Amino acid sequence: MFGIVYKNYTDESNKLLVYFGSQMTLIFLLLYKTIQIPYYWIFKRRPEVLTIPEKNIDIIPSLILIVGSVILPFIIDSFIIRKLM
Template identity: 40%
Template sequence: MKQDQLHKPFLFLKFLSISLILMLAGILFLYKKNSPAQELSYFGSQTSFIFLILYRIIRDVYYPIFLREPEFSKKPKHRIDIIPTVIVFAGTIALPFVFDTYVTQVFLK
């Protein structure tokens, strides 16, 4: 599956629902046992959901400006694609920690 097919609503919703199920499983797995090994699976379970959300936001801004899909890769064909690549990469790594700190801690208290 290529990332440029994620603009199709059916495929995006399909992958979004799968990522939500994985994220909920990771949250339940962590809070049932709460050990360091479970924390890794908890944060890992959020990455697919966060990638999809970031991809959708960036694509909705990027496509009308450049009239093409953004390319997310190590060495993109167009230099301007480095910006969305860095945003998605950094966001996918950082946002699970933000999500844990602000969202799940509010629901647990």
């Protein structure tokens, strides 16, 4: 909410950074929770999200989280938000 309000009511040049940054944190949490549930059922442990995970199987959820957190805010903005407004 803060990112949307900040984007619509300020005249600063870097307002898109705040807008997409606020979405990235929310999307990271949503992605982590959705990845964590099936991962826990399969491997009986939670995935490690590090730059270099200790186990090789943790690379896949880490990549999904990193790429999804960066790309999904732009996809949501271009396909959903702009069509609603």
